[in-house]
Amino acid sequence: MSNNLTSRKEDYSKWYNDIVKKAGLAENSEVRGCMVIKPYGFALWENMRDVLDRMFKETGHQNAYFPLFIPKSFLSKEAAHVEGFAKECAVVTHYRLKNDPNGGGVIVDPEAKLEEELIVRPTSETIIWSTYKNWIQSYRDLPLLINQWANVVRWEMRTRLFLRTAEFLWQEGHTAHATKEEAVAETEQMLEVYAKFAEEYMAMPVIRGVKTASERFAGAEETYCIEAMMQDGKALQAGTSHFLGQNFAKAFDVKFADKDNKMEYVWATSWGVSTRLIGALIMAHSDDEGLVMPPRIAPLQVVIVPIYNKDAEARQKIDNTAADIMRALRAKGISVKFDNDDTTRPGWKFAEHELRGVPVRIALGARDLENNQVEVARRDTKEKASYQLDGLTDAVAQLLDDIQQNLYNRALQFRAEHTTKVDSWDEFVKVLDEKGGFVAAHWDGTPETEEQIKEKTKATIRCIPLNNEQEAGVCILTGKPSIQRVLFARAY
RNA sequence: CGGGAAGUAGCGCAGGCCGGUAGCGCAUCUGGUUUGGGACCAGGGGGUCGCAGGUUCGAAUCCUGUCUUCCCGACCA
Incomplete structure (x- = not known):
């Protein structure tokens, strides 16, 4: 792929x-x-x-x-x-x-x-x-x-x-x-x-x-x-x-x-x-496969991809089931599209909707319908699982919530792993160059020092967090006294 | 705005030194076979080579200018 x-x-x-x-x-x-x-x-x-x-x-x-x-x-x-x-x-x-x-x-x-x-x-x-x-x-x-x-x-x-x-x-x-x-x-x-x-x-x-x-x-x-x-x-x-x-x-x-x-x-x-x-x-x-949209803001939350075969009767059944699923999801306020475009094949559609970050994909073919189930894939982890048609709507709604939460948790964890407390200049430069992220460090509070740090490292003070912990220390650049750490980072 | 790279079919690129009727892959169109992770066969269409000048019998190719994009600096949400 x-x-x-x-x-x-x-x-x-x-x-x-x-x-x-x-x-x-x-x-x-x-x-x-x-x-x-x-x-x-x-x-x-x-x-x-x-x-x-x-x-x-x-x-x-x-x-x-x-x-x-x-x-x-x-x-x-x-x-x-x-x-x-x-x-x-x-x-x-x-x-x-x-x-x-x-x-x-x-x-x-x-x-x-x-x-x-x-x-x-x-x-x-x-x-x-x-x-x-x-x-x-x-x-x-x-x-x-x-x-x-x-x-x-x-x-x-x-x-x-x-x-x-x-x-x-x-x-x-x-x-x-x-x-x-x-x-x-x-x-x-x-x-x-x-x-x-x-x-x-x-x-x-x-x-x-x-x-x-x-x-x-x-x-x-x-x-x-x-x-x-x-x-x-x-x-x-x-x-x-x-x-x-x-x-x-x-x-x-x-x-x-x-x-x-x-x-x-x-x-x-x-x-x-x-x-x-x-x-x-x-x-x-987002990841190397494309966008990853948080469900609560995604233009499209669920896409249904039919897997047809030569059997016209099965095709009709797939279409009917898809229509039922769509109706039920929409009734719950979930946006859904039935991608029954006959000019592209399922594999193409899978890749395309992953690229566009659609949170949940439902695939259904003759084989699924025989077992009264569909294949549900989540974009954030790329996991696939079979879901029973019975109770599908609630399960999908729950899955969207899970994805939303998982994305937040993942980003929060990433931030935690990339926030570093630093107490010396050498360490400061090293963390910025090798690890990146937020660097919490003491600063003497003057614009001059801030400017010098920016010139030397391209890092700027992103902010002084609200309710910041007050902690006596010394400025990483000048050694002058400081009352709190501020967040440095290279920024967009 | 400085330094570097690039602009050729919708997209990705070759051709350029060495000037001579514009090519490849994907996409597209037609017909058929297909459909559980980017299908296959056959046939077809599409480009004033970024733009403007210049050199030349002849320019995608050489020269000058200009515009745009990307990367790196200075500035910023």
């Missing part, structure tokens, strides 16, 4: 690219740095989106939509913010084309220059806060809890499908609060929503933490994050939630009258996850 997939061991990057393309998730487009998300990949995104959207609404948020274009002057109102994004912005300078008088197709009409250039949003804080100014007058208007699903553009120099593309899809929540405490609570609540989504739906354990000052979002007071570990031992930031303090309120003059009729600046948060989660999902679970 050969699926022409590069193995993880051989070349991890190539394996990742092969999976994305061959499983039909996405492909590179004609536009530099941009991808086409194909139907299977988009179905996955839709599932993620639907679950998250429900979670946002359960926590009191509403969706809205703000413009793709941001006047250039808006971006410069918050100093740290513009500093952070200026280097990767696409800029609209003209609004019209015309025929090239020299006959070379169309050219930008030099007469149609915009008075003020428009920035294609790299994130929407500025346009949103300039709007919120008009929406907020009194404490009665607070909290303002808005989310938007949108595309954003960051002109990246080096791109990788899903992990880093010039344009990507995401959601960005933007909230305004009367007090600092409330805004911090919102930031933490949304981080927990992300963590829950990653762990319970994507079966991907994450570390909840806060970023150091140098890794902080441009314009934030504090950036909270969830960090996941990929199978090559590299870390991946899977979601962020920012406490923005009053920075944007001050930059855009967003004040409210409190109960004592005093004018106060509002407190803000923003939080987002993107199609990058798809990259995380792939690298957390």
